[in-house]
Amino acid sequence: MNKEWSEQNKRMQLLIKKADTFDQGKDVLFKLRNDLMDTLLSFKKDLKRNDFDAMPYMNADGYHSKNIAYSIWHIFRIEDIVAHTLVSGDEEILFAGNYQNRINSPIITTGNELVKEQISDFTKQLNIDELYSYVADVNKSTEEIIRSLTYSDLKLKVLDERKEKLISLGVVSTDENAVWLIDYWCKKDVRGLIQMPFSRHWIMHIEACQRILNKLK
Numbered sequence: 001m002n003k004e005w006s007e008q009n010k011r012m013q014l015l016i017k018k019a020d021t022f023d024q025g026k027d028v029l030f031k032l033r034n035d036l037m038d039t040l041l042s043f044k045k046d047l048k049r050n051d052f053d054a055m056p057y058m059n060a061d062g063y064h065s066k067n068i069a070y071s072i073w074h075i076f077r078i079e080d081i082v083a084h085t086l087v088s089g090d091e092e093i094l095f096a097g098n099y100q101n102r103i104n105s106p107i108i109t110t111g112n113e114l115v116k117e118q119i120s121d122f123t124k125q126l127n128i129d130e131l132y133s134y135v136a137d138v139n140k141s142t143e144e145i146i147r148s149l150t151y152s153d154l155k156l157k158v159l160d161e162r163k164e165k166l167i168s169l170g171v172v173s174t175d176e177n178a179v180w181l182i183d184y185w186c187k188k189d190v191r192g193l194i195q196m197p198f199s200r201h202w203i204m205h206i207e208a209c210q211r212i213l214n215k216l217k
Contacts, residue, residue, distance in 0.1 A: 005203050008032040013195055022151040029199060030143060036202045037139065043068055043209065044132055053123045056215040058116055063208035069123035070111055071205040072131060073103075076138045077110045077171070082185055082197045083142040085166050086158050092171070093137050102130040108171055112178035142198060154191035 008028055015025030043052075052069035063071070077094070084092045094100060100108055104127050107114075114122055163186045166172065172181050185193065 002207060005032060009199055016191060019151040026146060032199060036206050039206055051216055052128055053120050054216055055120055056212060063205050064211040066119055067123055068209045068212055069126055070119045071209050072135060074111045075202055075205050076135050078197050079142055080138045081171050082193055083145050086162050086185060087190060088145050089162055093141055097137055099134045103127050103134060109173045110178060113173035113175035156190050158186040
């Protein structure tokens with residue numbers, strides 16, 4: 001794991017544990033996310049369109065077995081679902097912004113159910129410019145939600161009706177590679193969700209993208 005990102009993540013987790021350092025922890029989280037976003041934006045600037053679909057490690061175990069376009073979709077679908085359907089209980093950006101049509105995505109799910117060639121078949125259809133617009137909108141809306149959180153909110157669990165809403169939306173596949181996400185998220189409190197989809201999840205997948213990029217070079 002990138003040492004600087006790892007240290008920022010550890011520091012954020014320590015700071016949000018205490019009421020008197022909670023706001024400071026949020027600032028560290030935003031700095032970490034900004035640094036990670038800079039890396040994501042560098043992909044858009046530096047890569048050719050077909051680089052986003054390349055899968056040089058298709059048969060490996062690990063996140064680097066995917067491709068860069070998939071990783072971006074996956075990070076921000078998960079964030080959109082968790083931030084809006086589970087934490088704030090409002091409409092996901094994918095639906096509010098008509099992003100499925102804009103991105104030309106055949107799916108509305110997280111993509112966990114896709115394997116090997118299914119991943120590249122999926123990403124070859126995507127409009128990368130619109131995918132990055134989605135990234136920007138999800139990132140902005142998540143950070144607005146995080147800014148509004150108080151320290152006492154961190155112990156809140158996902159409401160049962162929001163879990164039911166999640167299931168009814170069909171945004172998590174019923175495939176065994178995906179359906180576990182529902183219970184995984186819904187057993188966490190808000191602090192747990194900050195620590196995984198909103199921070200560490202980004203790190204894991206962006207580092208995998210960097211590994212793919214290094215291979216392509």
